[in-house]
Amino acid sequence: MDTELRTIMNEPAETLAGHTADRRGAFIEMHMKRVFVLVYRVVGNVADAQDLTQDVFIKALQREDQLRDGEKAAQWLSRIAANTAIDFLRRKGRATLSTIEELPELPDSGRMANPERILLSAESHQIFQDALQTLTPRERAALVLRDVEGADAETVARTLGCSKATVRSHIANARVKFRKFLRRRAAAAAPAAGQQRLDWRRDDDAVE
Amino acid sequence: MQLSEKEYALLAGGEAGFLTRLKARLASRGSRDQRTEDAAFSRIRAEMPRFRELPEYFAWDDLAAEMKANILVGVEAGEAIRSRPAPVAVGWKAGLAFTGIALMVVSGYWWQTPGRFASHEAPLVSVLEARPGGLELQNRGTALTVMYERDSGQQALSGGLGSVRADYVDEETGQLTVAHVYAE
Numbered sequence: 001m002d003t004e005l006r007t008i009m010n011e012p013a014e015t016l017a018g019h020t021a022d023r024r025g026a027f028i029e030m031h032m033k034r035v036f037v038l039v040y041r042v043v044g045n046v047a048d049a050q051d052l053t054q055d056v057f058i059k060a061l062q063r064e065d066q067l068r069d070g071e072k073a074a075q076w077l078s079r080i081a082a083n084t085a086i087d088f089l090r091r092k093g094r095a096t097l098s099t100i101e102e103l104p105e106l107p108d109s110g111r112m113a114n115p116e117r118i119l120l121s122a123e124s125h126q127i128f129q130d131a132l133q134t135l136t137p138r139e140r141a142a143l144v145l146r147d148v149e150g151a152d153a154e155t156v157a158r159t160l161g162c163s164k165a166t167v168r169s170h171i172a173n174a175r176v177k178f179r180k181f182l183r184r185r186a187a188a189a190a191p192a193a194g195q196q197r198l199d200w201r202r203d204d205d206a207v208e
Numbered sequence: 209m210q211l212s213e214k215e216y217a218l219l220a221g222g223e224a225g226f227l228t229r230l231k232a233r234l235a236s237r238g239s240r241d242q243r244t245e246d247a248a249f250s251r252i253r254a255e256m257p258r259f260r261e262l263p264e265y266f267a268w269d270d271l272a273a274e275m276k277a278n279i280l281v282g283v284e285a286g287e288a289i290r291s292r293p294a295p296v297a298v299g300w301k302a303g304l305a306f307t308g309i310a311l312m313v314v315s316g317y318w319w320q321t322p323g324r325f326a327s328h329e330a331p332l333v334s335v336l337e338a339r340p341g342g343l344e345l346q347n348r349g350t351a352l353t354v355m356y357e358r359d360s361g362q363q364a365l366s367g368g369l370g371s372v373r374a375d376y377v378d379e380e381t382g383q384l385t386v387a388h389v390y391a392e
Binding site: 024036040124153173175178 | 278
């Protein structure tokens with residue numbers, strides 16, 4: 001798929017005229033899920049993520065000269081996606097930041113004594129999304145790009161248009177808040193506070 | 209040697225600097241707490257790539273098809289708009305300059321046109337006068353005179369609407385002569 005797209009993108013303009021729609025279609029299919037997931041994780045709801053993803057691709061396809069190099073195109077697209085999502089939240093004043101203290105309770109409590117384990121539960125996607133809501137938009141984008149997508153810190157810095165030091169700060173804050181959220185969430189899910197101490201260290205003791 | 213939570217968070221992703229890594233190595237030798245702290249962040253981070261996928265309840269294929277169609281329509285609509293000739297955009301500064309020049313030209317023309325102030329001079333005066341021999345209309349030294357055959361028994365009436373009427377009756381013939389001059 002990637003090879004096919006690059007081949008089409010590198011053809012001379014005259015040849016491209018015939019299969020513009022195919023080329024665009026292939027480009028959209030190749031990157032849409034990644035872009036949608038990034039935007040969805042930052043804005044936190046499907047309808048907005050859908051609109052913004054469409055905007056991202058329309059903006060990108062209006063500058064098709066930027067899309068000839070597959071790898072650069074992917075990075076450029078991530079940059080547009082992250083900034084579009086962050087700008088959207090800033091413009092609408094919709095960066096809903098939940099405080100970690102105000103956590104909803106989980107229906108099933110017994111199995112979730114360990115903070116990391118709740119990420120393996122059936123509700124993991126919702127928990128993950130709730131945890132992201134405790135971060136600022138830029139922290140969300142940095143965490144998703146670095147830890148979910150696996151981009152290196154330098155790429156994240158280029159994508160977000162900031163320094164590597166700022167990215168490190170965003171990532172460190174994000175991971176600390178994320179972990180705090182999971183611990184609180186696990187504590188809220190404990191059947192009885194006295195019976196099961198929700199100190200995640202106990203699991204490590206057991207392993208050893 | 210105690211590391212902060214943020215330092216552990218960076219260690220988990222390999223973003224920590226040399227000094228932090230060194231501190232962590234030294235700390236992990238002495239304390240199990242430090243090791244477990246580091247491991248906790250690492251475990252969370254290890255779970256993260258799972259969220260590259262969307263939850264199963266997402267009808268991704270339908271959503272993707274809808275978005276793809278919308279994107280293609282949006283791109284084509286954008287191209288159609290761009291292919292139309294753009295209207296000439298006049299900035300407010302250019303508009304202001306143009307208005308100033310136009311005002312200057314018009315006012316110059318207005319001031320320079322001869323006879324522009326003629327309306328301020330004394331209006332042309334026509335004098336209509338009833339004389340013993342008839343009616344006379346005088347204007348700038350010329351006169352139009354309606355003469356009667358005789359200079360007796362005539363009556364002169366002046367009208368309010370810029371006209372003068374004079375009539376007389378010939379005693380011999382009994383004929384009535386009316387002269388009505390409208391001055392406009």
